[in-house]
Amino acid sequence: MNILVNNTATVVHEKNLLTILTELGYENLTIATAINGEFVPVSVREKVFLCEGDKLEILAPMQGG
Amino acid sequence: MSLILYDEKINSRLLVGSAQYPSPALLVESVKKSQTEIITVSLRRESSGSQSGQEFWHLINQLKIRVLPNTAGCFTVKEAVTTAHMAREIFNTNWIKLEVIGEEDTLQPNVFALVEAAKILTEDGFKVFPYTTDDLIVANKLLEVGCEVLMPWAAPIGSGRGLNNPYGLQTMRSHFPHVPLIVDAGIGVPSHATQVMELGFDAVLINSAIAGAGQPEAMAEAFSLAIQAGRLAYKSIPIEARDMATPSTPIMGKAFL
Numbered sequence: 001m002n003i004l005v006n007n008t009a010t011v012v013h014e015k016n017l018l019t020i021l022t023e024l025g026y027e028n029l030t031i032a033t034a035i036n037g038e039f040v041p042v043s044v045r046e047k048v049f050l051c052e053g054d055k056l057e058i059l060a061p062m063q064g065g
Numbered sequence: 066m067s068l069i070l071y072d073e074k075i076n077s078r079l080l081v082g083s084a085q086y087p088s089p090a091l092l093v094e095s096v097k098k099s100q101t102e103i104i105t106v107s108l109r110r111e112s113s114g115s116q117s118g119q120e121f122w123h124l125i126n127q128l129k130i131r132v133l134p135n136t137a138g139c140f141t142v143k144e145a146v147t148t149a150h151m152a153r154e155i156f157n158t159n160w161i162k163l164e165v166i167g168e169e170d171t172l173q174p175n176v177f178a179l180v181e182a183a184k185i186l187t188e189d190g191f192k193v194f195p196y197t198t199d200d201l202i203v204a205n206k207l208l209e210v211g212c213e214v215l216m217p218w219a220a221p222i223g224s225g226r227g228l229n230n231p232y233g234l235q236t237m238r239s240h241f242p243h244v245p246l247i248v249d250a251g252i253g254v255p256s257h258a259t260q261v262m263e264l265g266f267d268a269v270l271i272n273s274a275i276a277g278a279g280q281p282e283a284m285a286e287a288f289s290l291a292i293q294a295g296r297l298a299y300k301s302i303p304i305e306a307r308d309m310a311t312p313s314t315p316i317m318g319k320a321f322l
Binding site: 006007024025026029030031032034037038039041042057058059060061062063064065 | 082083092105106108109110111112113114118121134135137143144147148150151152154155156223270
């Protein structure tokens with residue numbers, strides 16, 4: 001399935017958000033996720049499934065003023 | 066007397082940003098020298114390869130001070146609200162420094178979108194620190210929607226120009242005597258921060274002026290001292306400015322020579 005991960009075209013084999021994060025190497029990292037601009041909390045990741053062309057944002061702590 | 070922000074007692078009146086330091090070590094050293102108890106942080110895209118965000122978060126956790134996440138770079142209400150939700154989950158705090166930028170040249174806040182986003186977030190349990198201007202009507206709207214702290218700019222972010230409109234800030238202080246007011250953005254040198262504190266502001270947030278200094282850790286200490294000096298001066302009730310000279314040495318007893 002083709003999706004955009006942090007605006008980069010990415011092919012993933014899984015459809016579930018939690019397993020996609022594991023597939024992409026984000027397991028156990030401190031991250032927050034959004035799909036198509038909507039926040040997806042940690043608590044519901046295992047219940048959320050992505051579709052072809054979805055935009056997945058994966059954010060982490062960063063320097064800020 | 067301590068600063069109270071959303072029922073939390075804060076001992077330092079200097080808030081520090083975490084961006085633009087030449088190295089992580091200088092960030093840590095500057096934070097220590099500043100004696101701050103609040104550091105601002107942000108969210109950006111994470112690569113599973115570099116995992117730079119994880120390293121940064123580990124560094125911040127070691128400081129053992131309160132974090133204030135921001136929504137920097139957001140131009141719409143939706144962006145800002147979504148970012149705030151993501152920040153709340155990652156940083157485990159309902160504090161949010163709400164920025165909704167209006168245009169890129171000045172990074173001036175879009176105050177209409179700011180009020181709208183602040184309303185949504187306060188209703189959702191956030192403790193909002195809105196980055197705003199010195200406009201009193203906007204300030205009133207922000208208070209009406211539930212903000213208990215206001216963060217007016219002194220000048221555009223990163224400009225280092227100091228107080229663009231001292232009268233506007235002074236008016237804001239007079240109009241909202243009991244609202245915690247934190248000047249955020251535009252401060253360049255410690256004397257600017259002292260000036261803000263002498264006006265009676267409650268605190269100052271500094272990032273670029275410390276991180277961009279030749280010796281950030283020394284500048285952090287300079288800002289800490291300047292803010293303490295300004296606060297002490299304000300509490301000491303400064304004299305009124307006069308147009309004409311008034312002799313400080315007593316005239317009485319002067320010899321007629």
